[in-house]
Amino acid sequence: MKKMTLKAPILKFESDLWSYYVAIPKKVGNQFIEGEDRRVICKINNGTPIHSALMPKGEVYSIYVKKEFMRKNGLEEGDEVDIQLKKDKSEYGMPVPESFQVLLDQDTEGSMYFHELTKGKQRTLIHIVGKVKNVDSQLAKGLAIMHHLKEAKGELDFKRLNVLIKEYNNRK
Structure with missing residues (x-):
């Protein structure tokens, strides 16, 4: 499997949506791109792995770094x-959290609708499950x-999904 190590500073986005990123030279990033993937x-400073996409940003690719990761690892803007x-x-x-994988394995209809979603929507749903420990x-x-996937025949409605999540969280 292709691996590479390099040094780069932590930079700050000029945006309210994302906070920090590391810049990956296009020459390096291109080696990891396969078609649209x-x-x-x-891994930053050999820390917890960050699953990410190489996002085009001018002459480089960026990898987003969350504020929580920065805080947890004592990092600041400009740190190499x-x-x-x-x-x-x-x-x-x-x-994929094991609990969600079990559901995907056992619920044929729900799994079918899940796998019909785009990879990005699948990751969003996986993140919703995995962000709680x-x-x-x-x-x-x-x-x-x-x-929700079965009820909506695979059409995601995040407002409705959030209502269902609250209902399921309140069940004892």
Whole structure:
């Protein structure tokens, strides 16, 4: 599997949407792009892997770095960091919580609708489940997602989904 190590500073976006990023030279980034697939796994200073996409930004690609990651790792804008990149060959471009994988494996109809979604929407739903660490909460979110996908025949309505997630979280 293709791997590469380089040094780069943490930079700040001039945007309210995203905060920080590391710039990857196009010459380096292009080696990890396969067709439309720009997914990579990035380690900054040998820390927790970040599953990301190489996002075009002028003459470079950017990898978004969340404020929480910066805080947790004592990083600030301008810090020079070691970056390890490797191609993300996972099915979804990010790890799937075991509780959600079990639901996908057991619920044929829900899984069918999930797999008809774009890869980006799949990752969004996986992120919704995975952002909580409590397995019971993950399961509640996963059940709500599967319920919503079947109820809406695969058409995502995030307002309705959020209502269902609250309902499932309140069930005891």
